Amino acid sequence: MATDAPPPSKEQHKLPSPEEFSEVQESAEFGELRRSYRSFAFPLTVAFIAWYLLYVLLSNYAGGLMGTKLFGNINVAFVLGVAQFVTTFLIAWWYSKHAAAKLDPKAEAIKSRMEGGA
Amino acid sequence: MSTAQQTLLAANEASEHRPLIITLFALFVLATLGITIWAGRQTKDAADFYAGGRQFSAFQNGLAVSGDYMSAASFLGIAGAIALFGYDGFLYSIGFLVAWLVALLLVAEPLRNSGRYTMGDVLAYRMRQRPVRTAAGTSTIVVSIFYLLAQMAGAGVLVSLLLGITSDAGKILIVALVGILMIVYVSIGGMKGTTWVQMVKAVLLIGGTLLITFLVLLKFNFNISDLLGTAAENSGKGAAFLEPGLQYGATGTSKLDFISLGIALVLGTAGLPHILIRFYTVPNAKAARKSVNWAIGIIGAFYLMTIALGFGAAALISQDEIIASNPSGNTAAPLLALHLGGVDSAWGAILLATISAVAFATILAVVAGLTLASSSSFAHDIYANVIRKGQASGAEEVRAARWATVFIGVISIGLGALARDLNVAGLVALAFAVAASANLPTILYSLFWKRFTTQGALWSIYGGLIVAVGLVLFSPVVSGDPKAMFPEVDFAWFPLKNPGIISIPFGFLMGWLGTVLSKEEPDVKKYAELEVRSLTGTGAH
Numbered sequence: 001m002a003t004d005a006p007p008p009s010k011e012q013h014k015l016p017s018p019e020e021f022s023e024v025q026e027s028a029e030f031g032e033l034r035r036s037y038r039s040f041a042f043p044l045t046v047a048f049i050a051w052y053l054l055y056v057l058l059s060n061y062a063g064g065l066m067g068t069k070l071f072g073n074i075n076v077a078f079v080l081g082v083a084q085f086v087t088t089f090l091i092a093w094w095y096s097k098h099a100a101a102k103l104d105p106k107a108e109a110i111k112s113r114m115e116g117g118a
Numbered sequence: 119m120s121t122a123q124q125t126l127l128a129a130n131e132a133s134e135h136r137p138l139i140i141t142l143f144a145l146f147v148l149a150t151l152g153i154t155i156w157a158g159r160q161t162k163d164a165a166d167f168y169a170g171g172r173q174f175s176a177f178q179n180g181l182a183v184s185g186d187y188m189s190a191a192s193f194l195g196i197a198g199a200i201a202l203f204g205y206d207g208f209l210y211s212i213g214f215l216v217a218w219l220v221a222l223l224l225v226a227e228p229l230r231n232s233g234r235y236t237m238g239d240v241l242a243y244r245m246r247q248r249p250v251r252t253a254a255g256t257s258t259i260v261v262s263i264f265y266l267l268a269q270m271a272g273a274g275v276l277v278s279l280l281l282g283i284t285s286d287a288g289k290i291l292i293v294a295l296v297g298i299l300m301i302v303y304v305s306i307g308g309m310k311g312t313t314w315v316q317m318v319k320a321v322l323l324i325g326g327t328l329l330i331t332f333l334v335l336l337k338f339n340f341n342i343s344d345l346l347g348t349a350a351e352n353s354g355k356g357a358a359f360l361e362p363g364l365q366y367g368a369t370g371t372s373k374l375d376f377i378s379l380g381i382a383l384v385l386g387t388a389g390l391p392h393i394l395i396r397f398y399t400v401p402n403a404k405a406a407r408k409s410v411n412w413a414i415g416i417i418g419a420f421y422l423m424t425i426a427l428g429f430g431a432a433a434l435i436s437q438d439e440i441i442a443s444n445p446s447g448n449t450a451a452p453l454l455a456l457h458l459g460g461v462d463s464a465w466g467a468i469l470l471a472t473i474s475a476v477a478f479a480t481i482l483a484v485v486a487g488l489t490l491a492s493s494s495s496f497a498h499d500i501y502a503n504v505i506r507k508g509q510a511s512g513a514e515e516v517r518a519a520r521w522a523t524v525f526i527g528v529i530s531i532g533l534g535a536l537a538r539d540l541n542v543a544g545l546v547a548l549a550f551a552v553a554a555s556a557n558l559p560t561i562l563y564s565l566f567w568k569r570f571t572t573q574g575a576l577w578s579i580y581g582g583l584i585v586a587v588g589l590v591l592f593s594p595v596v597s598g599d600p601k602a603m604f605p606e607v608d609f610a611w612f613p614l615k616n617p618g619i620i621s622i623p624f625g626f627l628m629g630w631l632g633t634v635l636s637k638e639e640p641d642v643k644k645y646a647e648l649e650v651r652s653l654t655g656t657g658a659h
Contacts, residue, residue, distance in 0.1 A: 030650065052212075052216050059209070060366070063361060081208050082422075091219055
């Protein structure tokens with residue numbers, strides 16, 4: 001079914017055939033890339049959404065705790081709010097570090113082989 | 119002196135310096151029109167019009183993403199919400215920022231790798247093209263129009279404060295002017311022009327906000343505790359002003375509304391079409407990731423500064439004056455600028471004019487981004503792939519996109535004239551809820567769930583869209599509330615102002631249900647293609 005080629009793209013990339021895509025998808029190398037991405041991104045997404053929802057719920061139902069003053073007029077609510085900013089910056093940095101070290105080299109290798117080799 | 123007199127004085131002060139304000143507005147408009155014409159000359163094919171030729175650097179795009187995202191709701195709405203309700207206004211800032219992690223971790227890179235011009239490219243990738251593209255185009259246009267309404271309402275509020283235009287005809291004229299400008303920006307400049315306008319705006323907005331933040335902190339010797347204490351005292355609400363609950367803590371229903379808003383904010387961003395298409399303007403997925411990181415840094419810094427803006431306004435201006443100027447607090451930031459400079463001084467008027475011009479620039483840039491997203495989706499998803507069944511040439515697509523721009527511009531001028539008195543931040547939160555209900559489930563299922571089918575995609579998009587918009591229609595935003603669109607009538611049987619808590623899970627549920635109940639088999643080969651492309655960038659345009 002090599003005639004069943006996808007429409008040519010505007011830029012002159014040679015797009016591999018559907019069979020090649022299926023082959024690569026089932027390969028151990030791609031499986032490794034997928035695992036490396038999903039096992040990092042999925043739990044982390046669940047974690048930061050849970051942490052954010054915890055903050056929303058505390059704001060709603062734990063007024064006493066949130067209003068506790070820590071120093072001067074700075075209370076727990078304020079510190080937790082700023083903490084959401086800090087964790088957002090940290091998670092963005094952490095994911096980017098993981099992607100550069102673990103994902104990019106694997107993705108790059110598969111891409112160059114598929115575009116160049118076939 | 120009574121507060122009413124003070125407000126009058128402030129308004130007079132502004133009116134004396136009206137020529138200055140108008141000059142600054144005109145300068146921004148002229149500069150951006152120049153950019154647009156320059157960009158228009160370089161826009162030759164479809165990739166230029168839709169994606170700015172994909173040649174922007176990660177930093178440039180990060181700046182433009184920030185310019186696209188920090189809307190009138192962020193600048194005017196959040197500052198106002200904090201100024202009036204203290205801590206509860208802060209939730210907007212936090213939700214709007216944390217939401218970027220969903221875009222970073224799950225959406226930006228796969229989207230850049232597997233799509234070309236629109237959100238519909240990714241949604242329809244392994245599905246039957248025509249029905250899914252029709253659905254994606256419909257939800258893109260609905261979400262963008264909700265968002266546009268908020269910006270139009272913001273423009274009306276701002277300009278009526280600054281130029282003293284209070285007549286309905288005057289406000290409608292301003293809305294029409296904004297609409298015509300956006301038609302010009304987008305139809306001539308395409309993505310390239312829009313991107314540059316957004317970059318210029320982001321720099322102006324960050325600069326203006328930094329200046330005001332610095333001046334606020336200077337007043338309090340950089341002691342944040344003092345700033346918060348003075349704000350609490352001056353607000354007349356004491357310590358409660360610094361704790362959650364002033365706006366949403368009253369009843370069980372309002373607490374539920376707070377959760378609903380929180381969910382909509384955090385899940386909405388990654389489903390906003392005008393944000394998603396920005397990732398196509400960079401050469402590859404790595405650059406898309408880097409531009410999200412820049413955006414998180416810039417947007418995060420900006421939202422941290424909204425704390426100083428909002429509490430600064432509460433500390434330095436009386437609540438009565440803020441409310442007298444705009445009942446929703448939308449003008450707190452410009453008023454703060456006036457007070458920081460000194461109500462009776464030229465310096466105060468100059469600051470007011472500068473901050474107002476920045477807010478105006480903010481609105482124009484976001485409006486241009488939204489118009490581009492909806493006209494691109496109309497031209498690429500609906501015209502080229504549904505009506506012409508993929509047979510349209512690039513030049514024909516771009517022509518269709520330009521006409522769609524004019525059409526959407528005219529529609530939003532009409533709707534904007536109707537919505538000119540609505541609450542800005544609330545309207546944007548609705549757009550987030552609709553995006554999170556109709557778009558996000560299908561994006562995630564498409565990218566990560568092997569069994570997902572066309573029927574699942576359609577049920578999820580239309581289900582999420584209809585329930586989200588339907589619940590808004592029967593909510594206190596539209597009727598049965600003094601601040602509603604139609605305050606005289608009451609058909610608000612849904613008690614929450616934000617539908618997210620129901621409509622977002624519903625969108626996800628329908629995607630799952632539509633898939634498990636479908637008779638067709640999922641296209642396994644197409645999914646292999648999509649998955650490999652989305653993770654590796656093979657064959658990316």
